[in-house]
Amino acid sequence: MSRSLKFLETDRRTVLKGGVAAAVAALGGGVLASCSSEGSPSGGGGGGGGATVELPTYQRFEGATPDFPAAAEGMNEGFRAYPSNPERVISEALGDGEVISFMTNIPGAIPPTRDSNSFWQAVEERIGSPLEISMSSNDEYSSKFATRIAGGDIPDILNIPKDVAQLPDLLEATCLDLTEYLSGDAVLDYPFLANLPSQSWPDTRFNGKIFAVPVPRGMSRTSAPIYRQDLTEAAGISEANPGSFDEFMDLCAEMTAPGANRWAWASMPSQYIQQMWGTPYLWAEDGGAFTHMYETEEMLGAIEDMIAVWAAGVVNPDAYTATGGAKKQWLAAGTATFIHDSFVAWNQFYTDNPTITEMQLNMLDVPGRDGGQGSPWMGAANNNITAFNAESTHDPEVLLAIANWMAAPFGTEEYLFRKFGVEGEHYELTGTDPVPTALGSSEVGIGLQYISDAPMALYLPGRPDVPETQAAVQAAMVDRLVDDASYGLYSETKSRMNAQLEGAVNDAMNQVVQGNAGIETFTDAVETWRVNGGDAIRGELEEAYAAEHG
Known part of the structure; x- marks a missing residue:
């Protein structure tokens, strides 16, 4: 145990009518970069606590068998290759045919717009709704998020930056309370959200309510x-x-x-x-x-x-x-x-x-x-959390169904499609491993992983040695993690x-x-x-x- 040095001893509708600006008044200086620099580590975003709500029940999805199982909570499962003949596990329609808006940061180059992006169009066809995505670079996202929220221009789905000032007030003022849909066994209606690790969910709890879904990362x-x-x-x-x-x-x-x-x-x-x-x-x-x-x-x-x-x-x-x-x-x-x-x-x-x-x-x-x-x-359990606009015209169950689809795990056809696109267009198979084409490298990074995401897997196409080494490192560390x-x-x-x-x-x-x-x-x-x-x-x-x- 470290020794301390002696010298270093409302109502939501009411808030919506008049308090949104106050809820975000301090946003400009209250957002940390998601990646820490050497010497200045970045912890989790920090949920609001409140023991009055039961966090979602964890129920593992029994899908692809990992080559390197996770021996403890927090570890990432490892796979030498992508499973052959991946199963499509969601067949029903997800969207309602109406435009769904989403704002997010993009860590790399901003991809082509919808009209010029065949992957984006394929995603819309798959989910059954047009998807309007507002993208910003990592450096710009915090200020653009603050500006849009303060102006009341709130999308249906929003990627919440870490350490937003007055976050509980912001969530109460603008975002949907998801408690009835996700608390306890209710989450089992969304089996891929239920498959997210228990350690990811405390980040989503504020004022005794669940306001978001996590984008988990575990030991990655x-x-x-x-x-x-x-x-x-x-x-x-x-x-x-x-x-x-x-x-x-x-x-x-x-x-x-x-x-x-x-x-x-x-x-x-x-x-x-x-x-x-x-x-x-x-x-x-x-x-x-x-x-x-x-x-x-x-x-x-x-x-x-x-x-x-x-x-x-x-x-x-x-x-x-x-x-x-x-x-x-x-x-x-x-x-x-x-x-x-x-x-x-x-x-x-x-x-x-x-x-x-x-x-x-x-x-x-x-x-x-x-x-x-x-x-x-x-390291941080989550990359970010994602919330839904309380005034969205979409049924909450539609937005949650889309988040559930985004969380379909490694080994499924949905995961392969989300991460790599359409075979023959955005990737080619080498054995069972997807290898991105130039088009895939350009088009696929539209930020879907920040709506929700599956538990991260240790995997690198064509390099079975890499997850094996990574899994061994995680296994050696996991029992000592602080x-x-x-x-x-x-x-x-x-x-x-x-x-x-x-x-x-x-x-x-x-x-x-x-x-x-x-x-x-x-x-x-x-x-x-x-x-x-x-x-x-x-x-x-x-x-x-x-x-x-x-």
């Missing part, structure tokens, strides 16, 4: 050092996993050659070192009392080791100024061996670099600082100020690590964090925790 969002195993093996290292911080330093030195433009790390491995020390994943809870990782002795020890890593010259000297994309390119080019990233990114490295055929990736486990086992962090204790709890101060508050502390830490300031710069920043909002967040989390646990 857990981050650890991804590394070029082909490079470590070429250096004569048959087993890269270090057993302690000292062995980690030796490994980094072995993979660094500045004269050859090669450094071990693309970015400062802050989170990895914190996990060696056993710092909390953002917030820890003990007897109803909450402690932030900043406030622990372990955090100070981790910073001392970060200073040593930076001083050793094993991190690319441009790590603190380069973009995330540049750092990924360093790994692909072999000028870096390690980067801290997720299981999702692991696959993306392969798909983004098909010509680097020698690239073989793996992921380091976390040792204890002085030996033994470290404490990897779970959760963010604030997950599923709502703090208004956190929703409005967390990015600003934690950003200031992380900036101070980065200055200390680079040798530009002394450790007192960090401890002073933590004291400022506490006074300016950290203590308020703590109190709100403790209040929410007490309300939920009695």
